[in-house]
Amino acid sequence: MGEQRMTCMQPAEPVRGMANLALRGMTLAMLACGGAAQAQTYGTSNVPMLTPSAASMDTDLGVGGMAMTMPAGHGTTPADVQGAIMVPAGKVMVGYSYMNMDMAKNYIGDSTVSPETIVTTIPSTMTMAGGKKENYRIVPSSMETQMHMLKAMYGVTDRLNLMVMGTYEQKSMRMTTFSGSMGTKVLGTSNSRVSGFGDTMVGLLWRLYQDPENHLHLNFGLSLPSGSITQTTTMLSPSGKLMTMRASYGMQLGTGTVDAEPGLTYTGQLHAWSWGAAYRGRFALDDNSEGYHYGDLNELTGWGGYSWIPGVTTTAQIDGSIQGRIHGADPLITGLMQGTNPRFYGGKQISLLGGVEIAGSRFGLKGTQLAIVAGGPVYQNLNGPQLGRSWQVGVTLGAGF
Amino acid sequence: MINNTLSRRAVLAGLAATFGASAAAASMPSGLDVQLAPTTASILLARLIQDGALPGANLELWRDPDQLRAAIIAHRCKLFTAPTNLPANLANRGLPVKLLAVIGMGHLMIVTADPSIHNFSDLVGKQVLEFFPHDMPDLVFRACAAMEGINPDKDMRLYAAGMPMEAAKMVASGQVDTALLSEPWASAAILAAAKRGRKLYRAVNLQDVWIQHMGGDGIPMLGVGIDAGLLEAAPDLPATLLAGLHQAKDWVLANPDSAAALAGQALKISPPVFTEALGHSQLVVKSARQARPGLEAFYQTLLKLSPGVLDGRLPDDDFYLGA
Structure with missing residues (x-):
């Protein structure tokens, strides 16, 4: 949950893209008006055009004075695709990312369900006197996750990159508490908040194939359990008292487990177009110290990008993911809130996102990049009841050295 | 002096x-x-x-x-x-x-990371990156290739970059192995590649090919x-x-x-x-x-x-x- 992805960085030479475009247009127009039929397109056969990869763009030639007519942002990958590009040998890329993800509405399968339905029909794990299961009485209505990520990548060789990413998270959940043990009378609402460092990812990228248009590399990461899994929160109980207890699984800052994160990334580029696909997996290697682990996560992402002017690229992206339920349980995570049930995690999601990446070289900041990506789900089939995703937005600042 | x-x-x-x-x-x-x-x-x-x-x-x-x-x-x-x-x-x-x-x-030359390339014949079957397609560098390359009995469209995998700087960066970084470059881009690519431990060679000087077939001073x-x-x-x-x-x-x-x-x-x-x-x-x-x-x-x-x-x-x- 809440994993952020390494952004790519596309350093570029200083350009005068708009000026060049204007001049090109003026040239063609004047030649046409003057009866000169051709400016520079002559009779040789068409040759496939190639544009520099990010690694090539980052190469300092020690020669200025000639702008890139091809888009500097070519080969762009969306800001939220982790480890999608590699840096050349000896190069360092650092980045800061902020992501805000908002969750709202409760889902069972691909249908939304009201809080009233949940509190009158879904039995909890709590047993009342007489052996009957008590229904859930506390239903989350929204959740906001803010993540601040610092990341770095180093090119050991052109084929091998190392990367590390640490996170600081702030989570807040708004819950509605229903009065007593049955019925739909709302007693009130409460908010719970947690914050702190999340899990830390270390990994490597290994280039499998590269030609001028195509690039394929293997990702392998380990998620290390630096995030707390013993956070507590306070919420309003059905009896009207404020209870302080261990926060639900989704409100914990880390997973508590060492997770293997394999992946495979393909990127392509031709002219102003770029495209790619990436698979990412996340598999807990064992239970954590509290006795559970998250279900296996498999994500597939595809994207396309187009550079409208040098250094400015827009991307469209589709993400699909499947995650299993939590296995095991933390005995201290209990109560009448649905998030305390490890079965109510995981599911299937498909999201559409759009993004824009702007090379800092357009503003004299060579080697820097600003990327923004935003979107939301178009399909969710969740192991509910659980909150579904509503929307997300991410901003990334990157710099290469 | x-x-x-x-x-x-x-x-x-x-x-x-x-x-x-x-x-x-x-x-x-x-x-x-x-x-x-x-x-x-x-x-x-x-x-x-x-x-x-x-x-x-x-x-x-x-x-x-x-x-x-x-x-x-x-x-x-x-x-x-x-x-x-x-x-x-x-x-x-x-x-x-x-x-x-x-x-x-x-001052056009073939710069390559492949030490086996010494002439146009060695480019057969290879990928070659040129620049300014349909303009003078492309035409000179084609002319010299023809003098050597090579058809770039059939005998090699010819690609083009928009600008010489792009081509130089691509060969310096290893994105491509062989590129047609002019000076000073050829020198820039060779020096930039050397900084990264990548050896590039001036394999074919088109001026030499031209003189060999056309005479004169190039x-x-x-x-x-x-x-x-x-x-x-x-x-x-x-x-x-x-x-x-x-x-x-x-x-x-x-x-x-x-x-x-x-x-x-x-x-x-x-x-x-x-x-x-x-x-x-x-x-x-x-x-x-x-x-x-x-x-x-x-x-x-x-x-x-x-x-x-x-x-x-x-x-x-x-x-x-x-x-």
Whole structure:
């Protein structure tokens, strides 16, 4: 949950893209008006055009004075695709990312369900006197996750990159508490908040194939359990008292487990177009110290990008993911809130996102990049009841050295 | 050793006389807009300007051929360095452009990370990256390949980058192994690759291939063009500039370190790259009229491949300036 992805960085030479475009247009127009039929397109056969990869763009030639007519942002990958590009040998890329993800509405399968339905029909794990299961009485209505990520990548060789990413998270959940043990009378609402460092990812990228248009590399990461899994929160109980207890699984800052994160990334580029696909997996290697682990996560992402002017690229992206339920349980995570049930995690999601990446070289900041990506789900089939995703937005600042 | 002071004085005196004599008869522009190609040979015109030979001149590097064409058409650029086919093309299309001099011979070469490549035959089946597709570098490459019995479209996997800088970066970084590059991009790529432990070779010099098959002294590749309107105002200007270019060339060859420093300022070429490129840039100074036989052989070759490149014909006699 809440994993952020390494952004790519596309350093570029200083350009005068708009000026060049204007001049090109003026040239063609004047030649046409003057009866000169051709400016520079002559009779040789068409040759496939190639544009520099990010690694090539980052190469300092020690020669200025000639702008890139091809888009500097070519080969762009969306800001939220982790480890999608590699840096050349000896190069360092650092980045800061902020992501805000908002969750709202409760889902069972691909249908939304009201809080009233949940509190009158879904039995909890709590047993009342007489052996009957008590229904859930506390239903989350929204959740906001803010993540601040610092990341770095180093090119050991052109084929091998190392990367590390640490996170600081702030989570807040708004819950509605229903009065007593049955019925739909709302007693009130409460908010719970947690914050702190999340899990830390270390990994490597290994280039499998590269030609001028195509690039394929293997990702392998380990998620290390630096995030707390013993956070507590306070919420309003059905009896009207404020209870302080261990926060639900989704409100914990880390997973508590060492997770293997394999992946495979393909990127392509031709002219102003770029495209790619990436698979990412996340598999807990064992239970954590509290006795559970998250279900296996498999994500597939595809994207396309187009550079409208040098250094400015827009991307469209589709993400699909499947995650299993939590296995095991933390005995201290209990109560009448649905998030305390490890079965109510995981599911299937498909999201559409759009993004824009702007090379800092357009503003004299060579080697820097600003990327923004935003979107939301178009399909969710969740192991509910659980909150579904509503929307997300991410901003990334990157710099290469 | 060149006497710099005398050289500068001679040029200044000539230009002053030229402008002074003609100023009464025709109005001269207050500042001459000069556009330089971002190549090594442009150092000669940069040296003239540095030495004060063109008082008030505004120096600018053009960034792609279309930018220069636009400036010439709009009469914003009166003096420029460019591939010699560019002014010929514009002149044949009716624009008042003349060729003053040739200042650089062939400086296109195959740069590769593959040490097994030594000639065009070795490129068969290989991927080769060129730049400026459909323009002079592409045409010269095709011409030289044809001389060697190679058809680039069939015998190799030919790709194009939009700009030489892109091609240089791609071969330096390892995105491609083999690229056609001009100077100083070839030197820049070789030095940039070396910093990363990547060895690049100058495998084939197209100037050598050309001479082997065509004879003569190679490809008259870079020239100095001039707006005809400027000649009306200063008819002695060609002779004066040619004298200055000769002296500038002598100064550059005698003072490579100073020339490298000037290249850093005027051409945005780092001194190490310029120094490396200088030995491969074939600097010459020939009046256009002197160079005409070689130019026409060059133009004929381009016309055979792509008539549109020169509007289907050789330039008229008055296109070539100088004695």
